[in-house]
Amino acid sequence: MATWYNRGMQSSTSADIRTIRLGFLGFGTVGEGTYRMLVDNADEVFAKTSAKFEVVRVGVRDLTKVRGVAAEFITDDLRSVVLDPSIDVVLELMGGEEPAGEMVQLALEQGKHVVTANKELIAKHGSRLIGKAKSRGLDLHFEAAVGGGIPVVQPLKHQLAGNDVIKMMGILNGTTNFILSKMEAEGADFGEVLAEAQRLGYAEADPSADVDGFDTMYKISILAAICFGKQIPLEDVHREGIRSVSAADMKYAKQFGYKIKLLGICEEIGEGEVMVRVHPTFVPLGHQLANVNGVYNAVWLHGDFVGDLMFSGRGAGADPTASAVVGDLIDVARNMVAGGSGSAIPYGVGMRVTSIKELESRYYVRFEVEDQPGTLGDIATSFSRYQVGLAQMEMVTKVGGKGEIAFMTHVCQEGNFRLALEAVASLGCVSRLEGWFRVEE
Ligand SMILES: NC(=O)c1ccc[n+]([C@@H]2O[C@H](COP(=O)([O-])OP(=O)(O)OC[C@H]3O[C@@H](n4cnc5c(N)ncnc54)[C@H](OP(=O)(O)O)[C@@H]3O)[C@@H](O)[C@H]2O)c1
Known part of the structure; x- marks a missing residue:
């Protein structure tokens, strides 16, 4: 097993030290970064957990790649990692919905804590997986899934x-x-x-x-x-x-x-x-x-x-993301040492998401127009028909009798704004709707 001992551990008796066995699923940018941080910062990690980590297995896809971990730990049989009874924590660092989803579920069913960096998996299946972890008193952490190294x-x-x-x-x-x-x-x-x-x-x-x-x-x-x-x-x-x-x-x-x-x-x-x-x-x-x-x-x-x-x-990169994964792992280790679990957040179902057409916002919009008298008035009239007020404007003359106008609106409802855009775009004096964006204040 890949074990790392260090200064802090040498002064502790073996009875004080909790050994936590890790199974990696994925050993790419984040997997290797996490392994390197656990080795390089073993003193810090031990001081904060009273635990030492051992890597037991590393699941990957391509067995021919050269890795920063001994070849004896590497396997392309992901199930053998998750089903290994000696493993306490599975680090899912592969990404994607499957096979990551199946492996995380299986790991939890086997009574293993899970740390993942997988945003797609948590965004789609967080409720089910956290529910499973909670029902078994296990940790499921995913700090690295959002913002890489930023603790949020x-x-x-x-x-x-x-x-x-x-x-x-x-x-x-x-x-x-x-x-x-x-x-x-x-x-x-x-x-x-x-x-x-x-x-x-x-x-x-x-x-x-x-x-x-x-x-x-x-x-x-x-x-x-x-x-x-x-x-x-x-x-x-x-x-x-x-x-x-x-x-x-x-x-x-x-x-x-x-x-x-x-x-x-x-x-x-x-x-x-x-x-x-x-x-x-x-x-x-x-x-x-x-x-x-x-x-x-x-x-x-x-x-x-x-x-x-x-x-x-x-928000990305091997080192910042490893920082978040190892932070989660330290949380799991502390819980294991203290005999608790830390993933008991509510994460149910039944949230309703309001349609964007209900949004009240300011908008930016840009048109190519005919550079002729009355254009501005016609556009302003069409907007006001849908309760869209214009706050600011920039206009430039282009070659060939064309012009470009950019507006900032007052706050209005997006449904109305979209109807106004259709009306303005159909005016004879407007050649093209070039683009529009929402404005935050
Ligand atoms: N990279 C970042 O900066 C970053 C930041 C935040 C979060 N994340 C998340 O971290 C996770 C890993 O990202 P990464 O950048 O480290 O990816 P990566 O460099 O592509 O590494 C993925 C690892 O997973 C293995 N893998 C992928 N699919 C597999 C499969 N079907 N079976 C077996 N092994 C498989 C790969 O094996 P091989 O090595 O054999 O190909 C590789 O070791 C993702 O969820 C990603 O969204 C990444």
Whole structure:
């Protein structure tokens, strides 16, 4: 077995030391990072748990890869890890819905605690799996599933649990934040920055999970579920990615005093009802989230007693994510040493998600228009027919008798705003609806 002893342990008697046996499922970026942290920081971990860890088995897909752990521990038989009676804690660090879901379920049925970094699994099956863990007095922790190294799941479960969280907004995906930050800094368009991000290894060859907002949707849904005690039906979450953001929108955002960020947002609408949405958003330059750039992540929230709060840091990468996984593991170890369990948070079902059409917000919108007398008046009249008031405007003349107009509206209902957009886009003086985004204040 891979065991690590250290200075602190040598001064303890063997009776004081609890040995905790680990089975890894997945030994990629996060798996290797977690193993390295357990070895490098063995003193810290022991001092905080009075436990020593042994790696018993490591389940992977490809047996030919060279790994930072002895080959004798490696297997491609995942069930042999989960069914090994000597293993106390399973670290699920593979990702994806299956076989991760089946293995986590089996691990819990075998009486093993589980630590996972898998946002998709928890967003889709958190209620069932946490229920299973709870019914067996086991721990199921998932800090690394949201925000990588940023501690946000545990603070929401514990230190902030007494608050009514009125609203939460997060920059939860480093790839999209890197792309948007670079577009803003360089005045570049989405396609060219995506290509560069792929070259640098910040974006996958298939970038859909990031740029189409799925990753952010899973993460904000997990945070919402912790705040409100019930799993969020993902099919009801409004999700838009960043493919529609252009260099022109970035320029107007700056002129109006905003930055464009991909936000996951959740807010309580009524008893048992929330609005959860993911979309590119105009964020005021003075808001803390506007200054979170590059691959950094952040979660901002407003609680009724705590007020405004923001957590920020590195949302991905081997080391920050390992930090969250090992933090969870330390929690499990402490519970094992003390004879308790720490996953007993409510995580039921039955949450209702309000339609985005009910949203009350300000909006940014940009049209290409005929540069002729009366255009502005016709557009303003069409908006006002649907109770959409215009607050600010920027207009430029283009070649060929065309112009471009960008508006910021007053607060209005999204259903009305969408009807107004259809009406304006059908005016003879409007050539094209170029784009529109929601605005946070
Ligand atoms: N990377 C990050 O910065 C980060 C941050 C936060 C959360 N996470 C989450 O952490 C988890 C792991 O991510 P990662 O970046 O470490 O992924 P990764 O580098 O691709 O590693 C995945 C590991 O799981 C193994 N694996 C995957 N599918 C398998 C299967 N069907 N059967 C057996 N083994 C399988 C792989 O085996 P092989 O090595 O043989 O291919 C590999 O060892 C995911 O849930 C991810 O969302 C990652």
